[in-house]
Amino acid sequence: MSVYSTNEFRTGLKIMLENDPCSILENEFVKPGKGQAFNRVKLRNLKTGRVLERTFKSGDTVDGADVMDVALQYLYNDGDLWHFMNPKSYEQLAADARAMGATAQWLKGEETCVVTLWDGVPLVVAAPNVVTLTITQTEPGVRGDTATGGSKPATLETGAVVKVPLFVSEGERIRVDTRTSEYLSRAKD
């Protein structure tokens, strides 16, 4: 296990805090004129996604978190777990519902996802930033109403529901930004 001193703190460093792996977002050096120096640190808990603020005495050490990001291909969901494969080693890994979070709603199979592993186990799965999916259900648009910028809900083949412009219809393929759940455009095939 690696150990880091506060002198090594930098954005992106993964450390253990209160038994959870965390990623450092910001690190500020604070020092009174004649006294103890501190590192005021903003971190993201990689399990819960919560942002925390903690202050360490400068020179203190903390355990590093064995966390790494790998690109894995999504294979299938067996009803309980989501299975992924490393395209280089063909090694397979399974992620549970907590690691998947809201990501599952964007996946239909074969997408390449960035999977954060902690001690080799999937901790967080991120969908590709942009996915192309088919609309399976939406109300017909009102003709001639394209200029008002109105929108309507549309259900996609994976079950996700997004807002789309009125002129988009059932059966069309659209591009969606998974980070914001926003419609981007019709897919050009």
Place this chain on the structure above:
Amino acid sequence: MNSDNWRPLASREVLERRALLLRQIRSFMAERGVLEVETPYLGGAAATDPNIHSLTLSVQHPGDNRTVRRYLHSSPEFAMKRLLASGSGPIFQICRVFRDHETGRVHNPEFTMLEWYRPGFEHHRLMDEVNALLQSLGIAKAGRIAYGQAFMDRVGLDPHSADTDCLVRRAAALGFISEPADDAALLDFLFSELVAPALGRGGAMFVHDYPVHQAALARVRPGKPPVAERFELFINGVEIANGFHELTDAAEQRRRFERDNQRRRSVNFPVLPMEEHLLQALAHGLPECAGVALGVDRLLMTLCGAERLDQVLAFPFDRA
């Protein structure tokens, strides 16, 4: 490598303001009969304060093959006190000082310090003189608040008497996670987190009469509670200056050096040689005096309305 890194970061306007500030300080001191001095940057001994990390060098000893260890000074205080003990009278110095491990919004590993000493002054009279300097620079004179009062106002605890458990609980609620924590570190944390950011907003502010843990090289005034005769100046939540009614007792100075080295040993920092020249000077007799160290770059930040120290440095550490 960024191809623009050869350029200075500070603007021409800021460089001119720095030059003017240095002239203003020198003329202020000259009018008051305070003598400008220079002392070695390469000292034979370093500050023993465990919170200060001195930079070391090996220097070829003149005349033979020995290399000797020297320390880049973190403050000119030891050498200036030797001058005072020799009868120099009031003195000041403007110099670069060096501190390892200090980089941040208002920290750079080397910075410009103005340090001056006034025989016959105690700390309140020296605060009056710091105020006169501020006013000569167009900064409104600073108010005064005792450390205990400022701490009570913002933290709700008496720093002179609060027990360690109380301090630990308050600090932990604010995200302080170091263990074990001694009272000095806890007070420093709570002060940095809750008190200092509010000091000197809408006008400069002196904080004076520190808990005895924070005495550093100040004399301690007996009483209930005993307090260290020390002050700091804050502008916009940033510490600008630190002053003492100076310790003149050689035996007490030796005890503080020894205590610093014990604390260094307990956290596995190198134990440092004591400044024997200073101890000899104190034994010979340091006049009763007050002294203050003022961060010139931070003062310049105030004058220029800068948010970060590197905005007022021609070449901050990353461009050095």
